[in-house]
Amino acid sequence: MIFFDKLNRTISENQSLLFVGLDPNPEMIPSRYQSSDMMTGLETWLQFMIAETSDFVCAYKPTLGFYEALGVPGLELLIKTLKSIPKHIPIILDAKHGDLNTSSIFAQTVFTEWLVDAVTLSPYTGQDHVAPFLVYPDKAVFILCCTSNPSAAILQQYPNYNSPLYLQVVQESKNWGTPEQLGLEVGTTNAEVLKSIRSLAPERIIMARSIWAGDGNLQQILAAGLNANGDGLLIPVPQDMLGSVNLSEDIQYLRTEINQFRSDFIHDASSCDIWFPDIDVKNKHPHQDLILQLFDIGCIMFGEFVQASGATFPYYVDLRKIISNPQVFNQVLSAYEEILRTLTFDRLAGIPYGSLPTATGLSLRLHCPMIFPRKEVKAHGTRRVIEGNFHPGEIVAVVDDILISGKSVMEGAEKLKSAGLKVNDIVVFIDHEQGVKDRLQENGYHGHSVLTISEIVNTLHQLGRINDRQLLAFKDN
Numbered sequence: 001m002i003f004f005d006k007l008n009r010t011i012s013e014n015q016s017l018l019f020v021g022l023d024p025n026p027e028m029i030p031s032r033y034q035s036s037d038m039m040t041g042l043e044t045w046l047q048f049m050i051a052e053t054s055d056f057v058c059a060y061k062p063t064l065g066f067y068e069a070l071g072v073p074g075l076e077l078l079i080k081t082l083k084s085i086p087k088h089i090p091i092i093l094d095a096k097h098g099d100l101n102t103s104s105i106f107a108q109t110v111f112t113e114w115l116v117d118a119v120t121l122s123p124y125t126g127q128d129h130v131a132p133f134l135v136y137p138d139k140a141v142f143i144l145c146c147t148s149n150p151s152a153a154i155l156q157q158y159p160n161y162n163s164p165l166y167l168q169v170v171q172e173s174k175n176w177g178t179p180e181q182l183g184l185e186v187g188t189t190n191a192e193v194l195k196s197i198r199s200l201a202p203e204r205i206i207m208a209r210s211i212w213a214g215d216g217n218l219q220q221i222l223a224a225g226l227n228a229n230g231d232g233l234l235i236p237v238p239q240d241m242l243g244s245v246n247l248s249e250d251i252q253y254l255r256t257e258i259n260q261f262r263s264d265f266i267h268d269a270s271s272c273d274i275w276f277p278d279i280d281v282k283n284k285h286p287h288q289d290l291i292l293q294l295f296d297i298g299c300i301m302f303g304e305f306v307q308a309s310g311a312t313f314p315y316y317v318d319l320r321k322i323i324s325n326p327q328v329f330n331q332v333l334s335a336y337e338e339i340l341r342t343l344t345f346d347r348l349a350g351i352p353y354g355s356l357p358t359a360t361g362l363s364l365r366l367h368c369p370m371i372f373p374r375k376e377v378k379a380h381g382t383r384r385v386i387e388g389n390f391h392p393g394e395i396v397a398v399v400d401d402i403l404i405s406g407k408s409v410m411e412g413a414e415k416l417k418s419a420g421l422k423v424n425d426i427v428v429f430i431d432h433e434q435g436v437k438d439r440l441q442e443n444g445y446h447g448h449s450v451l452t453i454s455e456i457v458n459t460l461h462q463l464g465r466i467n468d469r470q471l472l473a474f475k476d477n
């Protein structure tokens, strides 16, 4: 069962939006658990919390840092604690993981060995960091949008109160995963902050944090954070309540207070909002799925990228990555193949290095011999400019990844022509447009492309993968 369904089922069965932080914090341990053996005391306390609350919460949230701080016994305690949580209750591991290099292995460990359902992530390493977690279809992530720590305001409110960074994080992270896969972690005592995030992300689950640290106006927080259906907001059980001997009664009292507010809130609302992705089904691009997959595996990036010419573009395409994803690579080959089958040629040539794997794949598919013009000629050995066998006079179809100015592909084609070969057609995956095909034509080549960059950008925007700002940056280019 996917995280989202598991969470909603527990919310409905336990009639609760409350979650408990299962943290072995030695500074918070109630005196009745302070034995000479700290680990035993912490474990007994954690078991008490689970036993007292499992019928009244929708999720548990162990904080990895508290367990790590206890060393190896702490990690053993984490495994024991995770195993003690009833299977039907979702576990959100609060890791605030933020390291790109360890993201894949960390996702594998927490999801397949520790069997947690969701994990909190820091947003700073961007979608590349989130993607390895989202390849687990039944799991989810929560992106840390803001914290209530006073000194963090200088960063989170940057550059100004009208357009603060934490709202940029919300807007941006909505492009990284669906509402079922990606929720938001919001630490705040300020209902206005929560309200601004809720209005920007009406469809997301918000995991509230730190709401009890301020004056604790629960009603304001609920009004700001609940979605129009009176849910979508996970509320932490206050830390000081977790030390109470009457934890079960206290939590039920809090649950009733929240549910009373929710039912009044739903009653007052005259309509409900349903979130739909902005997809135009009728005008679906024939390569829509491929465009999405290329974006999701990081082949199409948005930002400021300096090109070989020195110009800055709002995107960069790195098709070299497809070789690491055979399923996407196969689809890319099929798209090239469709064009090549309409052309007449004796040999295929790939432009090094990026297009050599593509040309090799196409050569095998089309049963057509391949050659390639070297990028640099070796000072030793055969000193060949063209690798592979050919006969002067043969027609070569040239394959490359992307046309920007057309310079690199034309340089390759010229080397082939110098060796007595004929080049009529150049087939690329992406055409940057802006007249580059005309430039090829002026030099005697007929350019063909699977996709244009505007088709890619418009499709990604239509499907919510890129935002209005990214679309505008592209259009203004």
Ligand SMILES: O=c1ccn([C@@H]2O[C@H](COP(=O)(O)O)[C@@H](O)[C@H]2O)c(=O)[nH]1
Pocket (backbone or CB within 6 Å): 307, 308, 315, 316, 317, 318, 319, 354, 400, 401, 402, 403, 404, 405, 406, 407, 408, 409
């Ligand atoms: O987004 C991009 C832009 C460029 N490349 C690399 O450059 C050449 C194409 O540039 P020309 O100006 O047409 O020579 C392309 O073959 C890539 O090697 C890129 O990969 N992605």
